[in-house]
Amino acid sequence: MSHAATKWAFDQPELHRDMKPSEWAVLMVLADCHNPVNGCFPSQDYICSKTNLGERAVRDQLANLRERGLIAWDAAREGQRRGSNRYRLGFEADFQPAKSAGRDEVASAGENAPSQPAESDTLNRQNLPPNLVREPVKEPEEREAREDDPKKIERDGWALLKDWPGFAGMPKEPALKVWLGLDTADRAEAVRLFPHWLALLKAQKKTHVPAPSSYLGQKLWRDVPEPAQEQPTAIVAPPFGPVWSAVRMRALLLTSPAEAPPAKGFMATLLAQDDAKGRQARLTRQAMHGWPQVNRMHDAAESRRGITVAPALDALAALMEPVPVRGEMWQRWLEEHERRGWPWLPDPGQMPVVYFPVGGPDGLEAFEQAVRGNHDAGGREAAE
Secondary structure, eight states, rough: HHHHHHHHHEEEEEEEOOOOHHHHHHHHHHHHOOOOBBBBBOOOHHHHHTTTTOOOHHHHHHHHHHTSSSSSOOOETTEEEOOEEEEETSSSHHHHHHHOOHHHHHHTTTSSOOOSOOOOOOOSSSSOOOOOOOOOOHHHHHHHHHHHHTHHHHHHHHHHHTTTOOOOSSSSSHHHHHHHOHHHHHHHHHHHHHHHOOOHHHHTOOOOOOOOOHHHHHHHTSSOOOOOOOSSSSSEETSSSHHHHHHHHHHHSSOEEEEEOOOOOOHHHHHOOHHHHHHHHHHHHHHHHSHHHHHHHHHHHTTTTOOEEEEGGGGGGGGEEEEEEHHHHHHHHHHHHHHHHHOOOOOOTTOEEEEETTTTGGGGGHHHHHHHTTTTSSSSEEEE
C-alpha cells in the first residue's frame, strides 16, 4: 500500500466531476495495491472482490480510467499463460498515458497493447516485479493455425453430420466433402445457426429436413433470421455492492416496519417508558424485527451471499456511491440508521468500500423519489 497513491486516487473525483462511483472504486483498489518498489499487480478477480463489481464492469472501468490518462498497463505472461497486468498510475514519475502514445508504435512494442485488461489473469496480490523480457503476443497466430488444422476441420464436420435428422445410416461423405470446401467463416456460421435452422423448419411445419449436402452446398443457414439475444431473467447482486445496497435502502424507506412480537416482563416495562431509555429500546427492537427482508439479506451477506433481483433493478446502481468503511461518511450513515431504528450492516470484512445513496443521509429524499418509480419493477428479491 502506498500513501501517495491512495491520496492521489482519493483526489481524482474532484478533478474529474463525471467520474462514476464504480470507476473511482476501481481506482482506489489499484492505489491500495500499489507498492512504491515493485509496482501494482492486482488481478481482475481481486478487483472484483474488493469493489463488488462483475468482471465486465471492472474491465469497462479500467478502460475508462485508461482513456482519462489516469492509468496504463502492461500485459504480463507466465510461460504460455497470461499473468496479472502491471498497472501504472498517473502520479508515478515515469508514467506515460496510454492514450497519448501512438497506438501502432505501442502495439509493435508489445506493451500497453490490449484495449481491455486480460480476462484470464490469475489472482496475484503479492506485487511481484514484472518479467523484464517482453515478447510480442503470438496467440492470434497460434489460434489461426489451430483453426486451419485439417484434422480438426474434419472432426468438426463429422460432429455436425453424424446425427443429421432423418439420415441415420445414410452416407455422409459427399456432405463432408462440401464441408471441407467451405471457408472458416462459413463453417462457423453453419454450426452456429444449425439448431436455429431446424427450429425454423419446425415453425414452418416442414416434414422433411434437407440433406446435409444441400444445407452446406446451398448455404441454407443464410435463410435463418439472426437469433434474438436472450435476456437474463434475473441477476445476482453481490453483498454490499451498489445494487444490493440500493435494494436494501429501498426496502427500509418504502416498507413500513413490521410489528415485533409481544414483549414480556422487564422488556415490556422498558418499552412502555416515555423517556430516552424507552425510546432507544423501541428503536432497537424495531431494528431487530421491523424489516425481516433486510435482516435476511444481512444474514446471507455474512456468508458473502448476494441476492437475486430482476435485471431492471441494475439501474439503481447509478443512485449509489462508494463509502469508505469506517470513514466519516460511514459514521454519518450509522448515526442515521440508529436515529431511524433501521438495522445496521453486518461486518463487511476486508472490503474497502460499501455503497449508500449519493449525497449521504441528506440525499435520502432524492433517492426515495427515484426508487418509488420502480418499486414494483424488481419483483421479489431472494438470497443467493
